[in-house]
Each structure stands twice: as structure tokens, then as C-alpha cells.
Amino acid sequence: MGEVPESHPRYASLKARKQLTDAASAGLLADSALIAHGRGEAFDYLIGEVTCDTAREAIGEVAARLQSADNPVISVNGNTVALAGPQMIACAAALSCPIEVNIYYRTPERMRVLLSALDTQRQEAAALYPELADKIAKVEVLGANPDGRIPNLDGPRANCHTDGILSADVVLVPLEDGDRCEALIAMGKTVCVVDLNPLSRTARMASVTIVDELTRCIPILLTILMNETKLPNHEWDNEQNLQNAIKVMLRNLE
């Protein structure tokens, strides 16, 4: 895939695709990561490739939960780093919380490449959001030396940091898999996810699900975190929010 001209009507989607294939070449992603991205593309197509009202409500709710958390943590995987690494670092800066690299198919080599990518992205983030530069410099990036495990998960995907995911009360974890989402919920955490498939186990298990494309919704979340203080909606009905997203897709399919 060559360079995508900004004038292309599907620039955003093609740019995301290129970021992912570049990340795959650079060793940031597991084998199945591109397939997962493709599934997302299909659901994004159904949602109309725009941030719908129901997604905006979920973004506001996620902002509120993160802002009112005692120990918020942002957990990122390969696809998240490839698509929105600098923006995730900026969100962590706005919240003064750590980022933890937590991947399903953990290998030392992929962890090394991802932590190194985040190092570079920290500088990109400071250039993109100069008003956050001081806080961006202080964001703690965890993942290299996990000293704890998520209960009820087997294998290396359970590894995590005691002072990161393990002690967090609210976790923002975009693009999470169903098993780990379920395990985090079972630990009593508030789990905020970004998932374009409103029918997925992750979407249905999570406390708050943003049904939107990552590179569209994270900048909106960041703007709120930088400028407003939101209050959590204690009546939040995630199931209803997912139903509303499905309705948008049904309208577009019809």
C-alpha cells in the first residue's frame, strides 16, 4: 500500500489500514491483528464511519469514570499503539495515570518493540499537545516487568503490573478480548472499552462500551479530559447503549 492522499474520500480508513500494515511489518502486531482490524472495518462501514450520538454518550461516560477514579489505568495492545499511541499517552497525561502495555500473544520481542514505539510516540504526543508536554514527560509506561497476574486467565496474557492494572479501579482498555474483559470485570473493576462490534463478548461484558473507531473517538475523549469535568451517570445502561448502536447499523443496512 503506497501513501494515501489526504483528498481521498476514505482517507481516514485507508490511513488506519496503512498504519496497521506498517506496524505489522515493524513487528508490533500478532498474526491475527490485521484480521481483527478488518472485522472492525466492516462494523465501521455499518455504523457509517462516523461517531454516532450513542458513541458520544459513551465517550462522555468513559471520561467521567476515568476522571472520578482513584487509580485509573490505560491498557494498550499492539493495534492501539499502532493506531493511536500518541493520543493514548496524551489521555494518560491529562489523567496523570500510567499506561500499561498488555498484549494477548505476549513475546519478549513484541513487548520490546511496543515499549520502544511508545518511547517515540511520547515525543510525538508532546509535539501534538504542547499544553500537556510536562505531564506527557511524566507518564509512566508499564509492561516491561509484570509482577502480578489477572486471576482466572491462563498463560502470559494474564501477566500485569501490581501498580498498574492489578490495583486500578477503572481501566480504559480499547480493543480488548472477551476473556480478559470478563476477568477484569470479575475483579470488580470498571472496564471501559472501544469495540466496533456491539455484539461482541467484550462489548457486552464491559462497564462502558464506546462503539466507534479508535482514531475517531480517542481525540474526542482527549478533548473532554483536557477541558471539562464530567460526572458519572449512575444510571448508565450499557446494554441500552449497545442496542442504540445496533439500531444505527440496522438503519444503514436497510
Next chain:
Amino acid sequence: MGEVPESHPRYASLKARKQLTDAASAGLLADSALIAHGRGEAFDYLIGEVTCDTAREAIGEVAARLQSADNPVISVNGNTVALAGPQMIACAAALSCPIEVNIYYRTPERMRVLLSALDTQRQEAAALYPELADKIAKVEVLGANPDGRIPNLDGPRANCHTDGILSADVVLVPLEDGDRCEALIAMGKTVCVVDLNPLSRTARMASVTIVDELTRCIPILLTILMNETKLPNHEWDNEQNLQNAIKVMLRNLE
């Protein structure tokens, strides 16, 4: 991704995913091929991961068009070879027609790897379908030395064989892209495609669209080609068939 046990409830889908990631490692696929497969997975999820009645009708119509063609040709790309190469060779044998490797992102290296994969798959096909073994041995595999071009297409993706796609009246081309489908239709050919997205340009441009997963529908097509003679339905309404597929997806989403 390790070996998938046959008892897994989503064995077929996980097996296809493994075939694709293995093919990517072996150099059979372009960068974006895994993303395209993921889009297919999402639509397959919506169609219920089964061959619906409307797909069965399309499969029968494709069989009839191929059987009554003067010069049928089967055109395959990387994903098709990875997922159903031996079955495509068996279809070509049952029709006594050539297979042509025709890929969007053509490089000499990928063409070489694909032609070599088909060589191995010819032996697999003969073992799987011994009743076709003599015909399978004679299937002509084109693609190495294209001597013609599809009009109205730029770049290497237009390259094809005069005694293959260029002179064919009916082309079965699973997983085709919209541009090339349109160009083949503009040449007056009957174009039969397999596409899980009933809204795609390919699905809407084609003469007959099978909205089904490749590894499910090709064995059904092959069984018809080996055992029955079908007559084309001169009233075939592809638009209506696509609408019926969308209705199945709507019911599953609801």
C-alpha cells in the same frame, strides 16, 4: 495462533484464520489481505456463519452459468489459493477449464509463490477427489506469462492471459475487487463472484454473487459440478438475491 482442535465450536472460522496467517508468512498475500479477510469474518458473523438459502440459489446459478459457458475460466488470488486452492482446482477439472492466477498487487515473487502453491495443491486435490484425478492432472494453470490486458484498468493488476480471462465468456472470480469486477463486466463477460459483503461494489456489479464464506460454498459448487447438470435461470435477479442476503443479516442483527 497454534493448532485449532476440531472440537472447537468455531473450528471452521479459526481454521480459515490460520490458513490465512500461514499464507501471509509464506508470502502468498499482499499486506491488506488479512484485513480483507477480517472484513469477511464480520459479515460472515452477521450472516450466521452458515450457507443461507439465498446463497444456495446463487451457487446453483453459478454452476449453471459455468456449465453452459463456451470458455469458462476460474480466476484466483492469494486469499482464494490460501483458503480453497485444491477445491478451485477440482472445480476447474470438473469443468475442464483453466485456472488463472490474477492478483491485485502483482509482484514476480508473489506470483512465483502462488504458482508453486497451486502445484502442491494439484496433488492435494487429486488425493481429495480421486474420481477427478485424471482431469485434475490436465488442469491448465495460467498466470506466469500474461500476454494481454483488461481494458480500463491501470497498472499490473490489468495483466492477464489471452487464452484465459481475456477470451472467457464466464469468469468465476471469488473475492474480486470492485474495479476489476466492473472492468470485466464492461467487457461483456458473465462475472460470478463470492463476496460476504452484499453492499460491496463487487457484489453489486457482478452477474451472480454468492454471499457466503469461500470454504463453505466452493465444496457445494463442486458437488453440483461433479453430479448435476443445471440450466441457467434467465430471470436471475442478482439485486433481489443480494436484498435477500441483507434480510438474513438484518434478522440476525435484530
